[in-house]
Amino acid sequence: MSSKNNISQLVPHGGMKKIAEKLGITSQAVSLALKGGKPGNRVVQEALKMAKESGALEAAQTLASLPNAA
Numbered sequence: 001m002s003s004k005n006n007i008s009q010l011v012p013h014g015g016m017k018k019i020a021e022k023l024g025i026t027s028q029a030v031s032l033a034l035k036g037g038k039p040g041n042r043v044v045q046e047a048l049k050m051a052k053e054s055g056a057l058e059a060a061q062t063l064a065s066l067p068n069a070a
Contacts, residue, residue: 007044008034010051010060019046 008016008031016034020027023042033043051057 006060007037007047007051010054010056011047012050012054012056015047015050019043019050022046 011019011034016027016030020030023030023046025043030043030047033041034047036044038044048057051060
């Protein structure tokens, strides 16, 4: 996972809205925080937690470790 922008791609459908509701912020604020990708940000931490729970993070790590096809 080379790009910090990929964090939002790992969040399950509807996940950004759930993060916004849980943290009491707007969906736009969630989107901006994920684009920033700072590990200490509570939005990023919540997104990573959701990605781990859904299995998306593990799948992305597995795909990233596969050799590139020729």
